[in-house]
Amino acid sequence: MSPNARIGARRGERRTNGRGQARRPNKDEQKKEGGNFGRTEQSRLPEQQKEWSMQPHHVFELYQKGRHLFTKNLLPGKAPFAEQLVRDKGEEYRQMDPRRSKLSALVHKGCTNVGIRTGNIVLYLGVSHGYTASFVSDMIGPDGLLFGIDPAPRVMRDFVFLAEERKNMAPMLADANHPEEYISRVCLADVVYQDIAQRNQAEIFIKNCQLFLKKDGYGLLAVKARSIDVTKRPKVLFEDVRRQLEKVFTVIDFRILEPEQRDHCMIVVKK
């Protein structure tokens, strides 16, 4: 990270890899994205009007309105990352940005099962500021628990403030490469989610899943091709990681996250 990025990173802003992947679309763009139906058509067609009210998404615990994804806000009235809040029938929803969250990009790409349900225990490796983690916390609800792990003090300071507000989050300043450091601080998880920029990220994922993931639990791995090897083609690396995971788990979904996330793919496995 450059010194300027350290100072300039506002709360809730993810580190970018210099290509501006964390940019939020501005208002005009958002309108265009969801603008399959103009306003006039909306009034003409009542069945399409339905599309514009909040509806449950086919992925559990998620909601959609047009093409946008939402989660039910755990703490109504609060938007820790300055995201859009939408009220519908007395409930409040928070909008997920696929450019900032790989989980959101995965669902945008058509994944039908991410394995996160209400009341689940989630082990989140590489929480960073907690943008995606905050949505996972919405999804698991007040009866769930999320363990968030990151080795960097700078981002962990942000995450501690988020975790203090949200009672279903537990922060940990630890290195995912050394599970023995935090084995006394976690319990068996229903879901393991990993998004870390390490060369041996697949190894770390397997190690953590074997220790902390229950049987039949889901594992979600965001593969960062640029962290593994800058010289190789991302697709080749994705296949390598997939083969590595297939030896140990059942791979149930594999999505390349272009164009929302450059050189990233997401693999969903079942133990």
Added chain:
Amino acid sequence: MTKTIFTNILGCFVIDDNKGIIEQKLFADYAAYSQREDVEKAFRAKHPKALPFPEENFPTILALFADQRYFSLFHERNIELTKAALKAAVSDDDFIFQTISTLKDLDKICNMLAKRLREWYDLYAPEVVRGIESHAQFVAAVLERQKSADSFGADLAETDVAEMQELARKIQGLSALQEQQEAYLESVMKKHCPNLLAVAGAKIGAQLLDHAKGLKRLALLPASTIQLLGAEKALFRHMTTGSRSPKYGLLYQHPLVQKARPSERGKVARMLADKLSLCARLDFFKGGLHGKEYLQELEKKLAANTLQKQKKKRVPKP
């Protein structure tokens, strides 16, 4: 039937292979957790046959705690532990990162404001603006109001000139702050990494630390990586497209590299990186002061080297 003892942030537990938890003591708060070893000792005395928990069975024990009644405890205890860890995580490295970044920002801001002041003062005394090249001297001149009688600048009201002088005063304050911060950076580095300071100087040393994200990592980096710190873009371009590899990164600013002839600069950067790597290791593993020796060694070598080259050149062609 074997008994085992397992301790985590919730409490201390005696576990039977068949029956599960047979005895437990939950820690009431963080203070109780910090005395966990006493509890463990007491349990060990009570159950002399009990073993420490075997590593291969961790998933089974972790499953016992995947229970909703423990959730709020996990939340609270982990926040406390993380806060303590964050408190302890601050080191001299962080001061160096912040100071060098502040210095860079101050430099930019001072330049920007001085340029603005020149534009502004141009209305009043264009001769002064063009006559003085150094920003610092120019700002001082503005404060002294060195305007000659035959200047063709506009005759401004006293209040208008006072505003310009106010800006000049602020710029002077900022450059004073810059000097103060430079002194502070040097004092921190003298304490934290004296050898690195001696060979690289305060600014380059601090930038190296910043790029390596701390003294520990800098000490563990190979010298060839230190040579190219700050040239990441060129290095990755070299690796992906096969263009020519960079010879130096941050070290380009070092006086030894600057003094060398362009054809020699790569070699000098390599030798310098070797010594810097040694320095970082000395500093991290607390090895003593050899920085000055290394610098002299380098200077000597380079002086001899350049002489040799010059001699060769002087030989007339037959």
